[in-house]
Amino acid sequence: MITIGTAGHIDHGKSSLVKALTSIDPDRLPEEKVRGMTVDLGFAWMDLPSGEKVGIVDVPGHEHFVRNVIPGMSGIDGVILLVAADDGWMPQTEEHAQIVNLLGIKDCIVAINKIDLVHDEEWLQLVESDITERLKGTLLEGAPIIRVSARDGAGIDELKREIASLVERVKADNDIGRPRLPVDRVFIIKGSGVVVTGTLLYGALSVGDDVSILPENLPAHIRSVECYKEMSQKVEPGCRVALNLSGIKKEDLHRGCVIVPVLASKKTSSVINAMVNVLPSTGFVLKNGEEVLVYMETGEYMCRVALMEKKAIKGGEQGFVQLRLGQEASVYIGQRLIIRRQSPADTIGGGVVLDPYAAILKQRDAEATITWLARRKDLGVEALILTELEKLHFIERKGLLSYSAYSQERIDTVVASLIEKGRVGTKGEYLFLVKDWEIRKDELCQLISLEHKENPLKRGITGTAAQAKIGLPREIFLIMIEELVTEGKVNREGDWLALQGYEPVLSTAQEAAEEQILSLFAANPFSPPTIKELSKEFSKNEDVIYYLLDKGALVQSSEGILFGRETYNKIKKEVTAFLVANGKVTIQDMNKLFGLTRKYSIPVFGLLDKDKVTRREGDVRILA
Ligand SMILES: Nc1nc2c(ncn2[C@@H]2O[C@H](COP(=O)(O)OP(=O)(O)OP(=O)(O)O)[C@@H](O)[C@H]2O)c(=O)[nH]1
Ligand SMILES: [Mg+2]
Numbered sequence: 001m002i003t004i005g006t007a008g009h010i011d012h013g014k015s016s017l018v019k020a021l022t023s024i025d026p027d028r029l030p031e032e033k034v035r036g037m038t039v040d041l042g043f044a045w046m047d048l049p050s051g052e053k054v055g056i057v058d059v060p061g062h063e064h065f066v067r068n069v070i071p072g073m074s075g076i077d078g079v080i081l082l083v084a085a086d087d088g089w090m091p092q093t094e095e096h097a098q099i100v101n102l103l104g105i106k107d108c109i110v111a112i113n114k115i116d117l118v119h120d121e122e123w124l125q126l127v128e129s130d131i132t133e134r135l136k137g138t139l140l141e142g143a144p145i146i147r148v149s150a151r152d153g154a155g156i157d158e159l160k161r162e163i164a165s166l167v168e169r170v171k172a173d174n175d176i177g178r179p180r181l182p183v184d185r186v187f188i189i190k191g192s193g194v195v196v197t198g199t200l201l202y203g204a205l206s207v208g209d210d211v212s213i214l215p216e217n218l219p220a221h222i223r224s225v226e227c228y229k230e231m232s233q234k235v236e237p238g239c240r241v242a243l244n245l246s247g248i249k250k251e252d253l254h255r256g257c258v259i260v261p262v263l264a265s266k267k268t269s270s271v272i273n274a275m276v277n278v279l280p281s282t283g284f285v286l287k288n289g290e291e292v293l294v295y296m297e298t299g300e301y302m303c304r305v306a307l308m309e310k311k312a313i314k315g316g317e318q319g320f321v322q323l324r325l326g327q328e329a330s331v332y333i334g335q336r337l338i339i340r341r342q343s344p345a346d347t348i349g350g351g352v353v354l355d356p357y358a359a360i361l362k363q364r365d366a367e368a369t370i371t372w373l374a375r376r377k378d379l380g381v382e383a384l385i386l387t388e389l390e391k392l393h394f395i396e397r398k399g400l401l402s403y404s405a406y407s408q409e410r411i412d413t414v415v416a417s418l419i420e421k422g423r424v425g426t427k428g429e430y431l432f433l434v435k436d437w438e439i440r441k442d443e444l445c446q447l448i449s450l451e452h453k454e455n456p457l458k459r460g461i462t463g464t465a466a467q468a469k470i471g472l473p474r475e476i477f478l479i480m481i482e483e484l485v486t487e488g489k490v491n492r493e494g495d496w497l498a499l500q501g502y503e504p505v506l507s508t509a510q511e512a513a514e515e516q517i518l519s520l521f522a523a524n525p526f527s528p529p530t531i532k533e534l535s536k537e538f539s540k541n542e543d544v545i546y547y548l549l550d551k552g553a554l555v556q557s558s559e560g561i562l563f564g565r566e567t568y569n570k571i572k573k574e575v576t577a578f579l580v581a582n583g584k585v586t587i588q589d590m591n592k593l594f595g596l597t598r599k600y601s602i603p604v605f606g607l608l609d610k611d612k613v614t615r616r617e618g619d620v621r622i623l624a
Contacts, residue, residue, distance in 0.1 A: 002174075003054070003199045003240050005076040007097065009083075011061065012093070012114070013114055013150045041072040041184055042057070043055065055240035064345075073100065075238075080109050085112050085127060089134055097135070099338055106170045112128065114149060174201070175203055179204060179260065183256065192224070194250050195245070197241065199239070202237050203237055207225050214329075215257075219248075227241050257298075267330060269358075270327060273321070273361075274354055275318060275351050275373070276313065285313070286307070299329055303326065305321050306321060306361050333401065334405045335405075336352055338350045354377065355391075357403070394430045395431050396430055430473065430476050445489060448490065448498065457504045521567065528563055557604070563604075576613060585620060
């Protein structure tokens with residue numbers, strides 16, 4: 001299914017032509033009827049001889065309402081550009097044609113309307129050649145030109161035939177399984193509730209689907225679906241649709257919302273890198289820091305522009321920019337955008353999103369970012385995959401480029417060929433660049449080595465700390481460690497990671513401190529110090545205390561009391577024997593057995609409980 005739109009200057013007969021084609025008056029607002037002028041989008045549809053239906057979006061021609069034109073053109077595949085025979089090409093003919101071109105709308109028919117008013121063939125030919133000339137160099141170049149009269153019906157059949165062949169031409173496979181409905185209208189129908197309309201893109205939606213409303217990410221449920229006034233179970237992309245939603249209030253919906261299936265992946269962004277073209281005709285120069293209005297699909301966003309390459313982009317030039325939106329938006333790679341300024345209110349350019357989830361640009365990264373974006377410029381799927389992996393390093397297969405206009409199958413096919421070519425690797429659920437794998441493994445070894453250097457008395461680094469520092473997904477981190485262990489590069493003990501063969505090295509002073517500490521514990525086995533006291537006493541060699549704890553030569557209770565390992569093992573052994581013989585052990589028993597005061601018995605019980613030797617029962621301990 002496809003939807004087409006009208007375009008053209010005010011009063012050139014767009015709405016009249018839609019009515020002549022479809023018998024539906026697209027001007028639905030009372031204000032529009034009174035003023036005889038379209039203010040907001042109108043919708044109609046017609047049947048083709050093939051039986052297929054074509055949706056038509058009618059746009060306003062008045063220069064004040066250009067901001068309503070762009071949402072209407074979002075998602076349409078073809079356009080009828082109207083030029084009144086008596087007026088010829090006018091300012092909004094120009095502006096609309098530019099928008100059509102910037103949005104990359106595939107196909108166009110030019111209709112010269114009101115031919116009933118002009119009987120001068122020479123004049124008509126002049127109008128025609130003017131149009132032909134003006135469309136040169138745009139996507140609209142070479143579009144068929146049909147003479148019509150919406151008033152007396154002349155040429156309407158020919159126009160219908162031309163629309164039918166446009167539909168044939170653009171009929172593309174626009175179902176990539178990633179449905180999104182940019183909302184252009186929200187209203188309430190008595191008895192049914194909230195209804196939203198829009199041109200459905202990229203995938204089908206069905207009755208019963210759970211959806212998210214972006215950018216707010218609110219949940220809703222599709223209660224019923226209508227396509228050209230007919231109820232249906234499922235609607236195909238390209239179609240004008242009306243969805244009746246439950247679970248959401250009208251106030252939470254607005255033009256600019258996007259309805260998508262409930263997904264786990266990224267949904268919105270406010271920092272976008274794009275390629276933009278500045279229109280030659282406006283005399284406008286896009287400067288760094290400029291505040292502009294950006295239109296994407298049916299949304300309008302205040303936005304600040306950061307230029308990457310040069311100080312300014314002049315009319316007729318293009319360049320990479322970063323767009324910082326004033327609010328979150330649902331954006332995908334390849335999405336078209338229009339740029340307008342507020343005063344004077346005119347269209348100054350447009351572009352295409354190359355990275356919807358960009359990091360705030362730092363000047364020192366500009367050059368690398370430009371090179372990276374340049375590789376994406378043509379939006380080829382292979383280049384997108386490679387650049388995406390370069391940026392994110394490790395990506396879960398099912399999430400790769402989920403915010404693009406490529407289907408999962410297409411991406412999978414190209415990934416498979418990249419794996420075959422040895423450029424992309426895969427482990428677990430993840431994909432990565434083959435060259436990245438060894439680099440990251442080296443980085444991991446360097447990280448451990450750095451830890452050895454900074455804390456030579458420590459056993460190494462814990463896996464948790466290493467993973468956080470290196471920033472790898474857990475699954476990949478574990479696979480990488482496993483590989484390093486197998487290769488004999490890393491030694492793993494519990495959660496501790498060390499380079500193979502690493503032994504903590506003590507200086508002479510540290511060795512002396514170690515000896516003093518251990519003899520202190522040997523001298524007072526059952527009235528040992530707390531870690532605080534010990535740290536105070538050995539303040540110059542605090543790390544030796546941690547080294548002894550790491551090594552297991554000292555044991556620390558949760559209260560901070562330290563015991564020598566041998567003493568603790570002796571207590572453990574004797575308490576176990578005592579329990580076997582007596583069934584329970586009390587604080588008094590601990591005093592009798594080891595001369596431990598209450599201050600020490602309670603921490604010892606804590607340690608024994610933790611080691612699953614004992615278990616608390618009232619005031620006594622029993623065997624665990
Ligand atoms: N004589 C003649 N008048 C026409 C024709 N088509 C439209 N008109 C008249 O032109 C005026 C404007 O027509 P609309 O269809 O409202 O024009 P529009 O392009 O939709 O105008 P906006 O939506 O405001 O941009 C109306 O008075 C129409 O009756 C035509 O083919 N011949
Ligand atoms: Mg109109």
